[in-house]
Amino acid sequence: MSVESAAPSRPAPKPSLHKPGSQSALRQLNEQRIVQALATGGPQTQAELARQTGLSTATVSNIVRGMSDSGTVTTSPTTSSGRRALSVALNDNGLVAVGIDIGRRHVRVVLAGPDYRVLCEEAIPLTAGHTAEEGLDAAAELLERLLTESGTPRSALLGAGIGIPGPIDRRTGTVVQGAILPEWVGINILETFSERLRIPVFIDNDANLGALAQVTWGPHSSVENLIFVKIGSGIGAGLILNGALYYGNVGITGELGHTTIDEHGLICRCGNRGCLETVASTATMISLLERTSHRPLTAPDIVQLALGGDTATLRVLDDAGLAIGRAIAHVANLINPELIVLGGSLTGLGDILLDPVRRGLLRHAVPVVGESTTVSMGSLGDRAEALGGVAVVLSQPSLSSS
């Protein structure tokens, strides 16, 4: 694996000098530099901070005063080379990691501390077919609002881990064709988000973040090989192999939704035919059921109808589950994970969906593999991807030395 694809890329945050309010943007950037220097190097004097960040001692002194007032850092008198000096230490409980999940119809933002305690979170709806710009605007505004509501200063932000529902080519940092968000294809999201949010940004596929959440926040921290399958408008998987997220060659892994199920089936948005998504995504279920329901349906409606015993919905779910089981049987045959966790908007279905998935797995896997693979429903619900974004930020090497 190349260095570029080994972990979410981390660009230096860029000042947005061409935008209004660039003075305050510059100050925020300088605060951020000082936070990063303290997170990486531990407590140090103002003079040391000035040397490390390249800022003047006057600027450092000015910023440290503000950060001390807001509780981000604590200062204490010390001596350096025989002179009086001020030692600056980061307040761990003042640091905050951001997780952002951008879906086809929603954006969710989570703020959490280095102890993985969630400070606040909120999800807001987006219109389907939103542009990248609109999605980004919504995420940035929601983040600002949560910062204000929770009284979190911008200087406390360690960075944001952002999940996108589409394959990301890690060579270029762009969303490639086959994404649930066709409007985002070709945009360099890493650059776009970094410039807009003005904090270090880590972009990843949403299913990868969901997988990371299972072994970080979920009950599966001891599992070495785990596949997280997100079932929604699209179907994608995140792979934890040998205890770490696996990225492969160019970063496009877990494209489970494009397993051929029916060689002569419907055309898929990826350009092939009869992919798993054309028979088992929530979009497919909805279009099958709307033919007889004569009213617009959503994923929560499917859960509602199934729990109420609607036969057509149960049949559609059974067929979808069998197809998903067949696709994950191929994954199990190849990868032999301990555990496959299902996530996405249908987790509330429980055994209604799990049963046909398990039947499909046992029907299509090599017997000893099928029998030794556990399939369960994710317990983090819609929050998995944003929580995974927080986990990406908190797992950065610079933090473990703070």
Place this chain on the structure above:
Amino acid sequence: MSVESAAPSRPAPKPSLHKPGSQSALRQLNEQRIVQALATGGPQTQAELARQTGLSTATVSNIVRGMSDSGTVTTSPTTSSGRRALSVALNDNGLVAVGIDIGRRHVRVVLAGPDYRVLCEEAIPLTAGHTAEEGLDAAAELLERLLTESGTPRSALLGAGIGIPGPIDRRTGTVVQGAILPEWVGINILETFSERLRIPVFIDNDANLGALAQVTWGPHSSVENLIFVKIGSGIGAGLILNGALYYGNVGITGELGHTTIDEHGLICRCGNRGCLETVASTATMISLLERTSHRPLTAPDIVQLALGGDTATLRVLDDAGLAIGRAIAHVANLINPELIVLGGSLTGLGDILLDPVRRGLLRHAVPVVGESTTVSMGSLGDRAEALGGVAVVLSQPSLSSS
């Protein structure tokens, strides 16, 4: 990953005390202990060797004299705690690793030095349907013959890496159902081989060893993510992920041959229906072609017929290649490797097989994945698996410290 499944298991060699010639077997075992102690701990005195192996100083002195005569070790005078002593050092060029590949119709043995130079190798035919005992006998006899012919003393043997054409449950060390060698199912091969060969033994699936050979002996040493697909009587894959062999949960990975291609196809030996092996293994090709050829065919015959332009053979290969391409498209979608290498008995076909495989890959993979995945024919031919066996022995941590 559990410690047991992290690397090929390495049992202590057991003396075969119940067999004729146990006196010489015991001496060989003691020699082996001394070689292992020197490989692990570096040069040391005879007294230190005695302490480390638990052997008497008289036994150590006796064995060291013989090993010095045969060129396995070099001795030199030294002092230890003020007394004269004899320092014993392993001669690197005297050490030999063994690679053994056991197939349905053949066994191959390779001897090579720590510099990966092949000293000698030979393959002999086996009757199809041989018992585990017969296969093991043939391997042991061929090994003895090669040792005699090359003048290699048993004490120079570091161990043997052995490839088996079937899934191995690493929890128990047994071949599980679905193996090409049904007669071997349920046998604890690690124990059986260790007792019989009386050297440290490492058992692995043959496709895993083939994959290891590609990055060790082949031209692909810089590839981090490589899939080796062995096409023969069965179809299996070995996975190099992030630069190392990947074993998953219980060790049964790469079961590509059991990808469902035709939901209502022929019954497969694994118990499922329409698996890739039922449409693309050499056994299937042979049974299709024998209907009209009216004579018994072998895999080399298929290569011969295709190179001669036989239309039926070319059609059978085209259909098989497309199906293999479809299965590896699912692998590429999931794992996103740089390179997929085809091995097995059909490598002589070159583009005749590669072309339909590539067409199948592009037809069924997510476009950007299909386009960024290279498929090539292995250059090590029938030797890949046995060479991989040598690589397993030479990659043991004890050797790197010698």
